Amino acid sequence: METQPVLSLQHLEKKYREFRLNIESLCLERGSILGLIGPNGAGKTTTVKILMNMIRRSGGEVRVLGLNPRKDEKEIKQRVGYVGEEPAFYGDKTVDWTGKYVSGFFRKWDTNRFQELLDRFAISRSKKIQELSKGMKVKLALALALSHDAEFYILDEPTAGLDPIIRREVLELLLAESREHERSVLISSHITDDISRLADRIAFLVEGRVVLSRLKDDINADWKKIHYKRGALDKDTTASLFSRKEHAFSLSGITNKFQELKQKFEKPVLDGDVKVENVDLDDILIALVEGEKSCG
Amino acid sequence: MWLILKNTAKTAGGVFLMVALFVTGIFILSGISLTKTTIIIGGMMIFTLPVVTIIIREQYEEKNKGYDFLASLPLTRLEITGARFVLILAVDVLFAACLIGFFSLVGGDPGRLSLSRAFLLCCGLGGLIMAGLVLLGIFGLGYTRFLIIFLTFFVFLGFVPMLLLKVFDIGPKEIAAFVIDKMTGFQAIPAAAVVLLVYAGLFRLTACLKME
Numbered sequence: 001m002e003t004q005p006v007l008s009l010q011h012l013e014k015k016y017r018e019f020r021l022n023i024e025s026l027c028l029e030r031g032s033i034l035g036l037i038g039p040n041g042a043g044k045t046t047t048v049k050i051l052m053n054m055i056r057r058s059g060g061e062v063r064v065l066g067l068n069p070r071k072d073e074k075e076i077k078q079r080v081g082y083v084g085e086e087p088a089f090y091g092d093k094t095v096d097w098t099g100k101y102v103s104g105f106f107r108k109w110d111t112n113r114f115q116e117l118l119d120r121f122a123i124s125r126s127k128k129i130q131e132l133s134k135g136m137k138v139k140l141a142l143a144l145a146l147s148h149d150a151e152f153y154i155l156d157e158p159t160a161g162l163d164p165i166i167r168r169e170v171l172e173l174l175l176a177e178s179r180e181h182e183r184s185v186l187i188s189s190h191i192t193d194d195i196s197r198l199a200d201r202i203a204f205l206v207e208g209r210v211v212l213s214r215l216k217d218d219i220n221a222d223w224k225k226i227h228y229k230r231g232a233l234d235k236d237t238t239a240s241l242f243s244r245k246e247h248a249f250s251l252s253g254i255t256n257k258f259q260e261l262k263q264k265f266e267k268p269v270l271d272g273d274v275k276v277e278n279v280d281l282d283d284i285l286i287a288l289v290e291g292e293k294s295c296g
Numbered sequence: 297m298w299l300i301l302k303n304t305a306k307t308a309g310g311v312f313l314m315v316a317l318f319v320t321g322i323f324i325l326s327g328i329s330l331t332k333t334t335i336i337i338g339g340m341m342i343f344t345l346p347v348v349t350i351i352i353r354e355q356y357e358e359k360n361k362g363y364d365f366l367a368s369l370p371l372t373r374l375e376i377t378g379a380r381f382v383l384i385l386a387v388d389v390l391f392a393a394c395l396i397g398f399f400s401l402v403g404g405d406p407g408r409l410s411l412s413r414a415f416l417l418c419c420g421l422g423g424l425i426m427a428g429l430v431l432l433g434i435f436g437l438g439y440t441r442f443l444i445i446f447l448t449f450f451v452f453l454g455f456v457p458m459l460l461l462k463v464f465d466i467g468p469k470e471i472a473a474f475v476i477d478k479m480t481g482f483q484a485i486p487a488a489a490v491v492l493l494v495y496a497g498l499f500r501l502t503a504c505l506k507m508e
Contacts, residue, residue, distance in 0.1 A: 077370035088361035104299045105369045
């Protein structure tokens with residue numbers, strides 16, 4: 001049994017004139033699903049493209065399936081199922097042609113699996129790519145990525161612009177793939193709902209830096225929304241809250257240390273002065289973005 | 297690489313066929329003989345065929361984001377770029393060989409025949425370097441930006457004969473005499489070797505440029 005992580009990034013750096021990607025450390029274990037969340041322009045696509053050697057990194061160490069993308073680009077692409085932000089195909093070719101063309105490049109191409117996925121996604125083989133909707137193109141890209149027995153799926157915003165029905169279908173398929181075949185998945189998205197549904201581990205990328213990377217369950221346990229009456233919390237606790245807001249009769253904020261502060265909250269909760277709510281990933285993302293901005 | 301070549305061969309084949317038909321038409325009109333016109337047009341076609349092939353194919357790739365598609369497949373950028381350079385080399389060599397063969401079949405004055413062969417070869421080699429530069433330009437600057445620069449350059453190039461005539465009093469006759477003089481002592485093998493080396497260098501440079 002291989003114990004090597006499928007993805008390992010150390011001090012990854014990519015410098016542009018007006019943007020700098022700088023990921024200190026990011027790791028993904030075999031069979032896990034990592035959700036990379038971040039606002040537009042945070043560096044998600046840059047990170048994914050570096051993994052696929054579509055962009056040259058400025059510095060740092062990158063390993064995908066234990067291999068170096070610069071030296072082992074072909075081998076990585078053989079073993080990785082990749083879906084880009086906007087899947088590109090030759091518009092005048094048919095779905096059938098595209099499948100046959102792509103199959104020629106992969107060692108472990110499974111034609112039956114591809115045909116099965118086309119049927120499942122209701123994609124007509126004889127249709128030209130230019131006749132397919134954006135959702136259909138994403139489904140085709142997924143069908144291609146899932147048909148060569150990949151060990152690791154790298155998906156860059158695969159659900160952006162898809163309707164909720166197709167989105168759910170795509171997510172369910174990925175989840176099944178990960179659970180049944182122990183495949184690892186890296187999915188980048190700014191649609192936090194998708195990540196919340198799919199990922200075991202979540203990394204928040206803000207302005208080119210991973211500002212939070214933890215197991216989803218740990219995030220859910222530690223990040224809570226607190227509604228409190230004025231004076232119900234001490235100064236330090238109040239100061240540690242993110243996204244503080246004043247409402248008509250109460251105040252609210254988000255804590256990232258709920259487990260640590262649990263005891264402090266017990267009495268005011270019983271007194272009805274404090275109410276604790278689960279927080280969704282959108283709120284965490286906003287809190288982190290605001291936190292980054294206030295830090296300069 | 298073979299699969300990319302196979303996929304792009306259709307475009308190259310189409311352009312090849314069109315140009316071949318055009319040259320055949322010119323030959324028929326000039327009574328199937330080696331005239332100055334047939335030699336010059338043949339040379340011009342050999343020179344432009346690789347560039348036209350590239351421009352048509354790259355427009356198609358640009359429209360379909362073809363390089364994004366290819367980059368998602370188990371291919372290195374060296375293979376993707378290499379496929380283009382190999383295709384252009386094959387088109388150029390094949391067309392030059394066909395035309396030189398055709399000229400030899402038509403026959404005629406041995407002096408003129410040897411001169412025409414040297415001229416066609418020279419155009420073929422020049423076309424290859426031009427094609428390499430075009431690929432380098434497209435990969436480096438992007439298709440649209442390069443095309444604007446390329447077309448502007450050719451518009452200015454159109455003024456060169458006029459400039460030569462006005463400023464230096466050099467007309468078509470003098471140019472023809474100069475070309476004939478150069479073609480007479482043309483060393484095909486060393487010239488081809490140098491051009492192939494430059495072409496390989498352009499390929500290497502283009503493959504490196506393809507990275508963001």
